[in-house]
Amino acid sequence: MKKTVGEVVAMLDSSIHVDTFRDVVITGICFDTRQIKSGDLFVPFVGNLRDGHEFVSQAREMGAVATFWQKDVPNPPTDFPVILVDDTLLSLQELAAKYIQQVKPKVIAITGSNGKTTTKDIMAAIVETTYKVHYTGGNFNNHIGLPYTILTMPEDTEVAVLEMGMNHRHEIEVLSKIAKPDIAIITNIGEAHIEYLGSREEIAKAKLEITAGLNPSGILIYPHEETLLLSNINGDFRQLTFGKSEAAEIYPLEIHAEAEGTSFVTNWEPELEIFVPIIGEHNVFNTMAAMLAAREIGIEGEKIQSALKKMERSKSRLEWITTKSGARILNDAYNSSPTALKTVLKTFMHMDSKGKPKFLVLADMLELGELSTKLHQESAEVLEKDTIEKVFLYGEAMKAFGTVAETKIGQGKVQHFDTKESLETALLSEVNGNEWILVKGSYGMGLKDVVENLIIK
Numbered sequence: 077m078k079k080t081v082g083e084v085v086a087m088l089d090s091s092i093h094v095d096t097f098r099d100v101v102i103t104g105i106c107f108d109t110r111q112i113k114s115g116d117l118f119v120p121f122v123g124n125l126r127d128g129h130e131f132v133s134q135a136r137e138m139g140a141v142a143t144f145w146q147k148d149v150p151n152p153p154t155d156f157p158v159i160l161v162d163d164t165l166l167s168l169q170e171l172a173a174k175y176i177q178q179v180k181p182k183v184i185a186i187t188g189s190n191g192k193t194t195t196k197d198i199m200a201a202i203v204e205t206t207y208k209v210h211y212t213g214g215n216f217n218n219h220i221g222l223p224y225t226i227l228t229m230p231e232d233t234e235v236a237v238l239e240m241g242m243n244h245r246h247e248i249e250v251l252s253k254i255a256k257p258d259i260a261i262i263t264n265i266g267e268a269h270i271e272y273l274g275s276r277e278e279i280a281k282a283k284l285e286i287t288a289g290l291n292p293s294g295i296l297i298y299p300h301e302e303t304l305l306l307s308n309i310n311g312d313f314r315q316l317t318f319g320k321s322e323a324a325e326i327y328p329l330e331i332h333a334e335a336e337g338t339s340f341v342t343n344w345e346p347e348l349e350i351f352v353p354i355i356g357e358h359n360v361f362n363t364m365a366a367m368l369a370a371r372e373i374g375i376e377g378e379k380i381q382s383a384l385k386k387m388e389r390s391k392s393r394l395e396w397i398t399t400k401s402g403a404r405i406l407n408d409a410y411n412s413s414p415t416a417l418k419t420v421l422k423t424f425m426h427m428d429s430k431g432k433p434k435f436l437v438l439a440d441m442l443e444l445g446e447l448s449t450k451l452h453q454e455s456a457e458v459l460e461k462d463t464i465e466k467v468f469l470y471g472e473a474m475k476a477f478g479t480v481a482e483t484k485i486g487q488g489k490v491q492h493f494d495t496k497e498s499l500e501t502a503l504l505s506e507v508n509g510n511e512w513i514l515v516k517g518s519y520g521m522g523l524k525d526v527v528e529n530l531i532i533k
Contacts, residue, residue, distance in 0.1 A: 077175055077227045078103050081142050081157045084117065087174045090161050093145065097157035100141055105227045107168075107220065114139035117159075119168050121220075122146060128164070132156075144168070165220070172223035173254045179229060181210070181236040183255050184369050187248055187286050188263025189279060190416040191362045192217065194354060194389065195263050196239045199366040201387035203235045205379045211237035218242070222251045235373065243443070244272050245282050252289035259369045260286040262298040262305060263362055266415030271445030280304035287311050297368045299361065300324035316372075318364040326364045331357055335427055336396070342367070345377060352384045354394055355406070356423045358416075394420065399531050401509030404432075408516040409523040412441045414451040417516060418458045425463035429512045433465035437503060437526060439496075439517025440471030449476045456480035465489065466506065470499040471521055500526050504533055 082098035085091065092098060103115030109131050112118065118135035120128025120143065129149050136143075142157035144164045152158045161167035176183070184203075186195050193215070200211040210229040215221065217239040229236060240251045252260070265280045273279050284305065287296055290313055298305050300319030309315065317324040322343070330341045337353040340360045344367070352363050367380060389395065397405045408420060417438070424434065444451050456477045467490045469478050478492045493499035507513070507530065515530075517523040 077105060077229070078231065081159065084142075084171065085159055088159070088161060088167055088170055090159055090167070093152050093158035093160055094154055097142070100157045102142055105168075105224060106135070106140070107224070109134045109138055112138035112140055114141075116140045118143040119164055120144060120146075121164055122149070168223045168227075169219065169250070169254055172226040173256075176226050176229070176236070176255060179231055179233055181229070181233045182207075182259075182373055183257040184235065184237045184259045184261065185240055185252065185255055185257035185286055186237070186261045186263065187240040187242070187283050188261075189266030189268040189283070190413055190419075191263035191358065192239050192241065193410075194359060194394070195261060195362040195366055196237055197387060197389045198352065198354075198359075198363050198384065199237045199261075199369060201383045202366055202370045202375055202380050203237060203373070205383045206375050207234040207373070208232055209235045209237060212239040215241070219247065219250060223254060226255065240286060242282055242285075245278070246285065248282060249285035249288040252286050254289070256289045256291060257286070257294060258291045259295045259297065259372060260290050261365050261369060262286065262296070262302075263365060264299055264358075264415065265302050265304055266413050267444060267447070267451055268411075268413040268415075270447055270451075271443045274445075277304050277308070281308050284308055284310075287313065295369075295372060297365050299365075300327075316368045318361055318368055326368055328360055328364070331360055333357060333423060333426070335429075348377060348381060350381050350384060353387065354389065355427075356394065356419060358419045359394075397527070397531060399507070399509065399533055401507065401533050403507050403509050403511045403513060403530070403533075405527060405530055406512070406514045407527050408514065409527055410519055412439070412516050412518045414441060414444075414455050417441065417455045420514065420516060421455070421458050424512075424514045425458075425460055427512070433511050434463065435503070435506070435511050435513045436464055436467045437499070437513060437515045437517075437523065438467070438469050438474060438477065439521035439523050440473040442518040442520055444473070448473050452476040453480045456484060459484035461485055465511075467491065468499050468503050469493065470496055470517070470523075496522055496526065500529060504529065507533060 081100045102117045106116040107119040118140040132143050145152040145158045203209040210233040212225050242248045295314045297316045300317035318326050328340045332339045339351040395407050452473050453476045469492045481490045
């Protein structure tokens with residue numbers, strides 16, 4: 077975004093505290109003083125513990141050239157460009173909505189209980205073969221991150237690929253109304269955030285909020301087998317589906333799982349084998365969702381095949397890492413949910429490790445509420461005898477997983493730890509460089525620290 081202070085004021089129908097600053101040029105946006113770049117507009121949020129207005133002076137020293145200022149906060153500075161607004165968060169969201177309408181990219185929005193970020197990475201890799209693409213970085217997919225992603229979009233962007241996350245109802249609705257997508261993708265409906273939403277049906281309704289701002293001539297893409305979506309869809313927009321069934325618009329004819337990724341063939345072009353450098357059959361379906369969207373904007377066939385062979389992915393999401401000692405880590409420490417855990421366990425168990433022992437390092441899946449014990453137990457039911465050598469578990473909820481795991485693969489192979497430090501100590505003492513290690517847990521459990529220490533062993 078490159079706008080003058082006056083242009084931003086006009087976009088928000090707000091006011092400027094000192095009119096002489098109207099022609100100051102803003103070249104970026106930031107809400108964290110640690111990330112400020114010269115030319116940024118600083119957005120101070122009012123929180124329960126801290127008021128961002130306290131950091132305006134610091135933001136200015138770091139290079140910010142202007143700031144939002146909430147009208148109910150006293151004493152705005154008079155020697156610095158101040159844009160007066162009723163609410164800094166709502167104004168950030170409104171500015172993003174206005175800006176994306178000015179740039180007018182084709183907008184592809186992606187949500188789902190699992191696979192959002194992977195599908196976003198796949199989608200972006202495909203789109204950039206043909207268009208100038210801008211896409212969500214990191215985990216900037218919420219009520220602050222999505223507006224920030226939009227406002228950092230270059231003015232010549234042709235396609236925006238935007239990830240949308242949520243914990244509660246009506247959060248995706250807000251994001252959809254800001255972005256106004258032309259194509260909306262729902263990857264799946266799992267149990268993530270069931271603590272707040274109560275049931276998978278309520279999760280399905282929350283994900284369908286992605287259609288709240290969908291262009292009337294837009295398209296909703298979703299898994300054919302997910303009946304909870306079909307029974308709750310409300311709108312006249314086009315619908316396209318991916319899945320296992322031949323009734324879906326796109327479905328796989330063959331799937332071949334490999335240690336470095338997955339190859340597959342679809343009904344679209346049976347002679348064209350596509351390889352995606354991400355393990356797991358579930359990522360075939362994420363890829364097919366992206367392929368549906370790609371075809372709608374004129375990309376298909378060999379362009380998709382070529383793009384996926386060399387795609388880059390977000391870190392900590394099913395990435396292979398080789399440690400200093402030679403052990404291989406399948407790092408999925410960014411997040412976890414019952415659906416995702418069961419899927420990756422099935423994949424990992426059946427990989428050919430050339431005789432090398434396989435270890436599991438698992439931590440609690442969070443936000444499962446009163447269903448936590450049951451869902452942790454069910455996740456362990458997929459384990460098969462003689463596929464896993466050792467299991468290292470951390471967290472209170474993982475005790476339930478461990479109880480079932482012992483019955484599946486043997487009591488002597490499963491260890492539970494009350495602290496991350498004790499798990500790490502035991503794990504490091506067992507690893508000699510000959511192992512394959514799957515690491516997975518909710519981000520709040522901090523398994524990324526364990527991965528970092530494994531790497532240097």
